[in-house]
Amino acid sequence: MRRRKVEETVLKGLMIASLGLVLASLAGILLVVIHRGISSLSLAMIFMVPEGGYYLGQGGGIANAIVGSILLAFGACLLSSLVGLPIAFALQREYLGPRLARITRLSLDILWGTPSIVYGAFGFVVMVYFGLTASLLAGVLTLSLLMLPIMTRSIEEIVRMMPQELKETSYALGATRIETTLAVTYRQALPGIVTGVLLAFGRGIGDTASILFTAGYTDYLPRSLLDPVASLPLAVFFQIATPIPEVQQRAYAAALILLVIVLVVSLGSRLIGRRYSRNVIK
Amino acid sequence: MPHISLSNLTISYGEHRVLRDVTVDIPDGQITAIIGPSGCGKTTLLKTLNRLVDLYDDIRVEGEVRIDGANIYDPQADVLALRKKVGFLSQKPYPLPMSIYDNVSFGPKIHRMDGRQILDQIGQLQKHFAPGGLSGTGEGRSRISNDREMDLLVEYYLRLAGLWEEVRDRLHAPAAHLSIGQQQRLALARALAVEPEVILADEPTSALDPISAKLIEGQFRILKDRYTIVVVTHILRQARRIADYVIFLYLGELVEHGPADFFFRNPQDERTRAYISGEIS
Numbered sequence: 001m002r003r004r005k006v007e008e009t010v011l012k013g014l015m016i017a018s019l020g021l022v023l024a025s026l027a028g029i030l031l032v033v034i035h036r037g038i039s040s041l042s043l044a045m046i047f048m049v050p051e052g053g054y055y056l057g058q059g060g061g062i063a064n065a066i067v068g069s070i071l072l073a074f075g076a077c078l079l080s081s082l083v084g085l086p087i088a089f090a091l092q093r094e095y096l097g098p099r100l101a102r103i104t105r106l107s108l109d110i111l112w113g114t115p116s117i118v119y120g121a122f123g124f125v126v127m128v129y130f131g132l133t134a135s136l137l138a139g140v141l142t143l144s145l146l147m148l149p150i151m152t153r154s155i156e157e158i159v160r161m162m163p164q165e166l167k168e169t170s171y172a173l174g175a176t177r178i179e180t181t182l183a184v185t186y187r188q189a190l191p192g193i194v195t196g197v198l199l200a201f202g203r204g205i206g207d208t209a210s211i212l213f214t215a216g217y218t219d220y221l222p223r224s225l226l227d228p229v230a231s232l233p234l235a236v237f238f239q240i241a242t243p244i245p246e247v248q249q250r251a252y253a254a255a256l257i258l259l260v261i262v263l264v265v266s267l268g269s270r271l272i273g274r275r276y277s278r279n280v281i282k
Numbered sequence: 283m284p285h286i287s288l289s290n291l292t293i294s295y296g297e298h299r300v301l302r303d304v305t306v307d308i309p310d311g312q313i314t315a316i317i318g319p320s321g322c323g324k325t326t327l328l329k330t331l332n333r334l335v336d337l338y339d340d341i342r343v344e345g346e347v348r349i350d351g352a353n354i355y356d357p358q359a360d361v362l363a364l365r366k367k368v369g370f371l372s373q374k375p376y377p378l379p380m381s382i383y384d385n386v387s388f389g390p391k392i393h394r395m396d397g398r399q400i401l402d403q404i405g406q407l408q409k410h411f412a413p414g415g416l417s418g419t420g421e422g423r424s425r426i427s428n429d430r431e432m433d434l435l436v437e438y439y440l441r442l443a444g445l446w447e448e449v450r451d452r453l454h455a456p457a458a459h460l461s462i463g464q465q466q467r468l469a470l471a472r473a474l475a476v477e478p479e480v481i482l483a484d485e486p487t488s489a490l491d492p493i494s495a496k497l498i499e500g501q502f503r504i505l506k507d508r509y510t511i512v513v514v515t516h517i518l519r520q521a522r523r524i525a526d527y528v529i530f531l532y533l534g535e536l537v538e539h540g541p542a543d544f545f546f547r548n549p550q551d552e553r554t555r556a557y558i559s560g561e562i563s
Contacts, residue, residue: 093339165376168334169469172370173389173476174362183388187379279379279456 033259037252045253050219055239057246062254065235067221070261071136072231073205076143081197084148088155088196089185094167094177105156111149117209119146124213137225139215146210147200154199158192159185166281188280194273202262208233232258285310286331286480286510291345293326293335300326303345304536306529313502313511315525315542317518319563322531324514325373328482331512332368333361349480366393369478373485375465377457378472382449385457385468386436389476397431403477404438410508411442435475443471444501463494470501480510487520499524518558522546530554 051060123142216228239251487495
């Protein structure tokens, strides 16, 4: 009896300790970023592109990187949902045989674990083959490859957890597979779909290596899909590497902006998701 | 009216035979109860009648199931049309993840029923059942949606399933918010709305409270005038209350079947007697 109580206390202590560790690290990162970055944060930083001498501590901002990151992440998110959602639904046993589904899942898991620099290198090779230069288009394509396994696998897990009887209800009314998928499975999985897309978005907008060669970097705003484009992770990287303290501070400000974007997108989509998931069957 | 006739029906999951050589006719316009201990193949038999068993891996169906004379396992058979003709109620009701209204209109919409067909269908049905108060021109209705016929259909079937009064003010609320008893009646309304001729029900009251269960049983008694109803149940008393005809399965074998009166008064087989007296369960 005593042993069981001790076991209970120890395990509970472990859980609280892990939770505390995670929260403390998160708070630590936030504190450092805010503490070091907040003083350089200004409207100019958000709305202006770098002026000459910006990287030596003179005027301008990183609007180029903010716009670039948003375009890259949203573009890649859109593209990867267009491919990922159908794959996630197709992995249901109504569509794919169990063997093919297993092989697809395994490939996605391997892709998930692949370092993003490999995506960058692959994107670069393909780009060179087609005679493209670093551009928004190439960045979006590479980033969407990176997002695809994350999005697809997490959505697919949700779809697979769905009660079989719910689908049977739809089939029993004479619905086809597609009607069942669109009207029932999709709606029921919607909160999970939002989470999956967000996971991929968060990973994508913060990724540096995959867009290093493919999207390039520039001090200007892109005017077409074929222009190179700046991004926040690279803006952080370039600025933090300089010996000038003002510029280093700006790196933290850029990181802060990145965090705020992720926070806003995350909260916003959860809010929208909740609105559309009131019909979900518990 | 469809005539359901099973001959030499054998069903196996992989190597395991769930049903063996079942041959029986299911009478029209009556409530047939399939009874037997758990795991005797009742649910499988039921799901064979609308080919829901198709959804399971590794299942093999041998023999014939004829509905209206046509073998529904014929490779040419139209499964979607079959499932429209043979409605299904599951043990635990699963509302579709949409509003109460959309749950009822889901079937008619996927079967592309137009306003004319809907009115004809309700007109036909009303000769049998005129659930009180269906006006057809309620003022509130045009406010809810523009599709007048669909509104009428939703109201009619919700009345027929005995749910209308409880949900008339919140038709566009999520069906998930209903109580489980209400959900089962919603499932009934939803199944009836595609105009089936047969209703299959898999222990439809086992997840419900006694009052909801009684409501469902009551609806079945009303509906059997026009529909052929097949109910799987493991509650003997329920079978006695509602069944006109009884099929008794034991370990995948059809032991005995016959009109309910006769079946319960004069069981022929020893196993049937043991089951009815409660010696085996």
